[in-house]
Amino acid sequence: MLIVCAAVAFGVGVGFKDGVCKATEFFSGYLLEQSLSVDNLFVFVLIFKYFKVPLMYQVRVLSYGIAGAIIFRLTLILLGTVTLQRFEAVNLFLAAILLYSSFKLFSSEEDDTDLSDNFVVKTCQKFIPFTGLWYY
Structure with a gap:
């Protein structure tokens, strides 16, 4: 306060x-x-819940998440500002993506998708140690 x-x-x-x-x-x-x-x-709570991150590792994962959020937010803000200033048509494209995403979010049913074969998950597994608990 x-x-x-x-x-x-x-x-x-x-x-x-x-x-x-x-x-x-x-x-x-x-x-x-x-x-x-x-x-x-x-987002962090959802990630912890989905991947079943053990309590003892949550502080470390959260620290990496905060650092990543700062770096990615700064990068995207700077790139987005330059892009929107140079190309106003990008606003319409981003609005279309937002409308499509919101439609998909509210029209799809919840399902437990197996992400073990996901490209991003496999790539992260090469660089980040994990417990394997989220497979169960």
């Missing part, structure tokens, strides 16, 4: 110093980062 109050105070200070527009930009960025943080936690 103290951190949220500090962020609000900072945003109000930005508003008094640089105007409402800059304060709105700060609050928009702050809310976006908070929502992305919560989204990442849900």
Whole structure:
């Protein structure tokens, strides 16, 4: 709660110093980062549950996940910003992907898919040690 109050105070200070527009930009960025943080936690919980990561390894996996999220988010934000500034038609393409994904998400039934033959899983197994518990 103290951190949220500090962020609000900072945003109000930005508003008094640089105007409402800059304060709105700060609050928009702050809310976006908070929502992305919560989204990442849900993803990590789902990954732990699906792959049955033992409790003793969850801290290590979470540390790698956080580092990966920071690196990939920075990369995608920078590449996305450049792409959207140069090619406005990309917005329509990304909107189509989002609509298709949401349709597939809400229209498909839940199933327990076996990912043991998945290319990404096999590639990760070559570089990341695993317990093999998630096969059962």
